[in-house]
Amino acid sequence: MSRDRQRRGRLTCREVGRKLQAHLDGELDPTEAEAVADHLGSCADCDFEAGVYRGIKEALRRRRPSLPDETVSWIRELADSLVRGDTTDAGGGSRGGESSP
Amino acid sequence: MPDPVRSVTRERAFEERVVPELDVLLRVATSLTRNVAEAEDLVQDTLLRAYRAIDRFDGRHPRAWLLTILRNAHKNRGRRRPDLMRDPDTATRRMEAAEPGVSAETTAMDRRFDGAVEEAFERLPSKMRAIVELVDLDGLSYREAADVLGVPVGTVMSRLHRARKRIRRRLETVGYAERRRTP
Numbered sequence: 001m002s003r004d005r006q007r008r009g010r011l012t013c014r015e016v017g018r019k020l021q022a023h024l025d026g027e028l029d030p031t032e033a034e035a036v037a038d039h040l041g042s043c044a045d046c047d048f049e050a051g052v053y054r055g056i057k058e059a060l061r062r063r064r065p066s067l068p069d070e071t072v073s074w075i076r077e078l079a080d081s082l083v084r085g086d087t088t089d090a091g092g093g094s095r096g097g098e099s100s101p
Numbered sequence: 102m103p104d105p106v107r108s109v110t111r112e113r114a115f116e117e118r119v120v121p122e123l124d125v126l127l128r129v130a131t132s133l134t135r136n137v138a139e140a141e142d143l144v145q146d147t148l149l150r151a152y153r154a155i156d157r158f159d160g161r162h163p164r165a166w167l168l169t170i171l172r173n174a175h176k177n178r179g180r181r182r183p184d185l186m187r188d189p190d191t192a193t194r195r196m197e198a199a200e201p202g203v204s205a206e207t208t209a210m211d212r213r214f215d216g217a218v219e220e221a222f223e224r225l226p227s228k229m230r231a232i233v234e235l236v237d238l239d240g241l242s243y244r245e246a247a248d249v250l251g252v253p254v255g256t257v258m259s260r261l262h263r264a265r266k267r268i269r270r271r272l273e274t275v276g277y278a279e280r281r282r283t284p
Binding site for chain 1: 112126243
C-alpha cells in the first residue's frame with residue numbers, strides 16, 4: 001500500500017467514534033472496517049472505547065434468556081411435519097394449554 | 102389434487118430456507134411478545150404463512166423474508182391483543198424471570214459489570230430497549246432488526262447507538278469505564 005493511500009485511509013478519532021459501534025456490530029464494509037481496525041491498533045483512547053462497547057455488547061449477550069427445551073422441540077416437530085408435507089397436522093392449531101408459562 | 106413434483110420442491114425449499122432459522126424466529130418472537138406461549142403461536146403462524154408462500158419466494162435472504170412474515174403475523178395478532186412491546190413493566194418482569202447465561206468462568210467483577218449494564222439497560226426507553234434486544238440479545242443485523250420493526254435501517258442504527266451511549270454514560274456514573282480521554 002502506498003504512503004498516499006495510507007494517509008487517505010487514515011481516520012480521525014472523531015470519525016472512528018462515529019463508526020465504532022457499527023464496526024463492533026460487523027456492519028461496516030471491509031475497507032471501512034480495516035480503516036477502523038488500523039486506527040484502533042494505534043490509538044489507545046479509541047481502543048479503550050472499543051473495549052467498553054465490546055464489554056457492553058458481551059454483557060447484554062450474556063443476559064440472553066435460554067429458550068425452553070420444550071418450546072424448541074415443539075417448533076422443530078412442527079417444522080418437520082411441514083417438511084414431510086403433513087400440512088393437516090401442522091395446521092391443526094397451537095399447543096393450547098400445554099404452552100409454557 | 103396436489104402436484105407431487107411441486108410439493109417435493111416446496112418441502113425441500115422449506116427445509117433448506119426455513120428450518121435453519123427456527124431458533125432466530127423463536128428468539129425474535131419471544132422478544133416481540135415477551136411471552137413464551139405467545140411466541141410459540143407467533144412462530145407457528147409464521148411457519149404456516151412461510152410454507153404457503155415459499156413457492157413465490159426467490160430464495161434470497163431467507164432470514165429477512167421470514168422476519169418480514171413474522172412482523173406481519175405479529176401485527177395481525179396485535180389487532181387482537183395489546184402490543185406488549187410498549188409495556189415496560191412486562192418487559193422488566195420478563196427480564197427478571199429470564200435466566201441469564203452465566204458461564205462458570207464469569208468472575209465476580211464480570212457479574213458486577215453485567216449488573217451495571219443490566220440496570221442501565223432497564224432504564225432505557227422501550228423503543229431503544231427493543232432494538233438493543235433484537236441486535237445484541239437476538240443477534241440480528243441492522244437490516245433484519247429494521248425488517249422486524251418496520252422502520253428504516255437508519256432509525257435502527259441511530260436508536261441502537263444512542264441506547265448504547267446511554268448505557269456507556271450510566272456505567273461511567275456508577276464508576277465503570279471511566280473515560281480516560283481528555284475532554
